[in-house]
Amino acid sequence: MLTPKLSPKELKKALRNMDNPPEVLLDTPDDTQYESQRQTFNRRFHKRPAAIVLCKNAEQVSHVVTVAAANPDYPLRVKSGGGHDHEAECSITDGIVIDFSEMKEFHIDKEAMTLTVTPGLQFRDVIPHLDAANVSIPHGTCESVGIFGFTLGGGWGPWTRLHGMCCEHLVGATIVLGDGSIRKLKASEEKDRELLWALRGGGGFSFGILTQMVIKVFEQPPHTLRFILSWQRPHDGLLGMTQHPLPPAIKILEAWEKVIAPDQNKQLIGTNLQIMAIPEDEKSIQESVHECVFYGYYAGSNEELTADVNRWFEGLPWTGLKIVTSDEVSQHSFSSWDRISTSNEKLRWAGKQLQHFPPDVDHPAPHKLTSRLVQEEGLGQEGRENLIKSLRSKLISKEGIKAHLHTYVTLGAISGHFYNEVYDYPDYPNGSSFPYKKRPYTIQYQVWWDETDDDKEKGAEFHVYNYVNDALDWITECRTNDFPQTNGSFISFKDSGVPTRQYFLDSYDRLRDIKERYCKDENNLFRSRKTIP
Ligand SMILES: Cc1cc2nc3c(=O)[nH]c(=O)nc-3n(C[C@H](O)[C@H](O)[C@H](O)COP(=O)(O)OP(=O)(O)OC[C@H]3O[C@@H](n4cnc5c(N)ncnc54)[C@H](O)[C@@H]3O)c2cc1C
Structure with a gap:
């Protein structure tokens, strides 16, 4: 009652x-x-x-x-x-x-090659211990993200080309269902397989509340490098552009797409490419210049990487190549590649040497994003033009950028060794509901802002909220514009404006069916705007 x-x-x-x-x-x-x-x-x-x-x-x-x-x-x-x-x-x-913030326990079992975790853990709690044991999971780019939400949504990151999304490695879980019953799931048990399939990429909160996950770990390669290859102007913002010519962004994009082709460059463990959005100018799309940063993880030596970079981007002179060895970052192997916080911004723009990218610390800030997935056959020339076109808008202004409004896209490589060669092999017989295994990359449009005390003192011109509404309209524009070389959207880059089916595409109907058959959610407790109904 x-x-x-x-x-x-x-x-x-x-x-x-x-x-x-x-x-x-x-x-x-x-x-x-x-x-x-x-x-x-x-x-x-x-x-x-x-x-x-x-x-x-x-x-x-x-x-x-x-x-x-x-x-x-x-x-x-x-x-x-x-x-x-x-x-x-x-x-x-x-x-x-x-x-769950007080429920932080983990266990690394090197014999079974598993990591058992509870839901309060963020990557920063676990990664140093995985590094010390010389194993890892396909974790994300930001140290403060929670392992549970990340894995339930798929889990894209620096290891994705080599090891796929984190969800592919989920082999066990403890889950509380809608009637309060507690169920232990094991990939080895036939009766648990469908629900585990749903949990591998079907999104957070839809199927129950997880109190434990068991994730398969892999051996780390003997030598890894993190690198940051940039096409950036010195510190004076858009005004510096004419004095520091950069290659057109479409050329950089095309070269990056070739680098991540599924059967190419196995030493490249993972990468994303960040391209800044700019105010519309008189240049054509072919000539449009945007600052770009290629973040990468590489299994090989400095010399091999340098030779590869020279080959990959011949004729597209970059302004900086920073190589960070795993020794230098042993506590924090991966930085928050795809995010520029206000404090990071100050470091980046403080001088003409755009060498140092800050460590993995990330700070909460207001933001909005939306995403699309490139179709299996790639963007092609017309699609690349559509992408660059979407990054030139009247809704973006120089003044907004100066006031620390960051508008950009990050392209996260999916295609690579794992989904090209490993996935269909017997180790992965049960699969996942993550629907984008054969896609080259995600497109993540982002706007972030923050207002520091410094900015407030500088005067109204630096008041970022003067520009936020336009930037949010830019995100709407990016969600709705005509871009037929893409479809779908990635649930972990959640945007409430995207219809739920669009996140899960071919997996959607089966996810609904599994929820009904397994989750005992008669009271519809496991619902938020973007959960599986
Ligand atoms: C700065 C930043 C960087 C990011 N980087 C990446 C990245 O590199 N790669 C990537 O793939 N994604 C990335 N993301 C997206 C991130 O993976 C998703 O936002 C993810 O859902 C966050 O998980 P969480 O556990 O931290 O968040 P929460 O907000 O706690 O949870 C996310 C969702 O999962 C549900 N959930 C949480 N715990 C449980 C549980 N125990 N049982 C059932 N449901 C649960 C929540 O209800 C919520 O719906 C990033 C996000 C941010 C803000």
């Missing part, structure tokens, strides 16, 4: 009404942890849950699920240690949020 809407205090009492109860934070000044705990990484959102439940085990989660089922006035959400959902679907005002 349903209860009338409980007061927050009554709700807390119900949530704690069990042996070994979880801590519950309410929106009152007495709960001093509430303010920091309610934050999501995307500061465009400011949600205030009625109760934040700091769960530490599956039994506590199961209890919260049964309380939520009896109190539908308080919708349920789940936040891992990361809280990086781009639409902040990990939280909700006036609902119950299960918060």
Whole structure:
């Protein structure tokens, strides 16, 4: 029987009404942890849950699920240690949020070659330990992303060309279903395979609440390099452009596409290419100049990489090649390649030497993004023109860029050794719901902003909110423009404006069916705007 809407205090009492109860934070000044705990990484959102439940085990989660089922006035959400959902679907005002930030345990089993993790873990908690054991998982680019949300959405990163998306390596999980039951899933068990297939790329929160994941690890290559190859102007922004000619972006894009072709350059473990968006100018698309940065991970020596870079980009002179050895970054192997935060920006633009890219630290900031996937056959010349065209817009201004509004696209390589040669082999008999295995790369349009105290002092011209609305309209333009060489969208780069089916394409109907048959979600608890219905 349903209860009338409980007061927050009554709700807390119900949530704690069990042996070994979880801590519950309410929106009152007495709960001093509430303010920091309610934050999501995307500061465009400011949600205030009625109760934040700091769960530490599956039994506590199961209890919260049964309380939520009896109190539908308080919708349920789940936040891992990361809280990086781009639409902040990990939280909700006036609902119950299960918060896993205190559930951080992991175990590396070198014999079984597995990593067992709980949902509070962010990459920074685990990667140094994986490095020390000389193994890894296909993790992401940013140290603060949560392993659970990342893997459930697919999990693209620096290892993708060589080892695919992280979800492909998910071999076990513990999950709390809609009726509160706790189920252990193993890839070796026939009865668990369909649900595991759904969890490998079907998105966060749709199928239940996971309290453990088992992920296969791989041996690290003997020698790895991180490198940053840039076509950038010195520090004076757009004004410096004419004095520092750069190659047209379309040429750089074309060369990068050849580098990532599935059967090419096996030593290139992974890469993405960042291309900045610019105000529309008088140049043609063929001549359009945009700053570009090629971020890469490479299994080989400095000499081999330098020779490859010279070959890959012959005739397209770059302005910087920074090679970072794994020794230099042993604690933080990967940086947040595809993100420029305000503090990073200062480092990049502080002098004429664009050499140092900051370490893996990332800071929460307001942002919005949308994504598309390149069709299997590639963009071709017309598609490349469409992409560059989308990066030239009247909605982008020099003034906005000066005020620290960052508008750009990152192209994340999928195609490579794993999906070309490994995937159909017997090690991966059960597959994943990630629908973009044969696609060359993701296209991720991004706008980020932040307003520092420095900016405020500089005056109204630097007030970034003067430019944010136009930049958000640019994202809408990028979502809706005619770009037939692309389709679909990547759920981990969540944009609430994209229809849900578009994220999962051919997997969508099967995901719906699996949810209905396995998840016992009669009360429709596992719902947010972009979950599987
Ligand atoms: C700065 C930044 C860098 C990023 N870099 C990359 C990248 O390199 N590659 C990439 O693929 N993606 C990247 N992303 C996207 C990221 O993978 C997704 O936003 C992902 O969903 C974040 O997971 P999370 O656990 O941190 O976030 P959360 O917001 O906590 O969770 C994300 C979703 O998963 C659900 N969820 C969380 N925990 C559980 C659980 N235990 N059980 C069931 N559902 C759960 C949440 O309810 C929510 O819907 C990045 C995002 C940001 C903000």
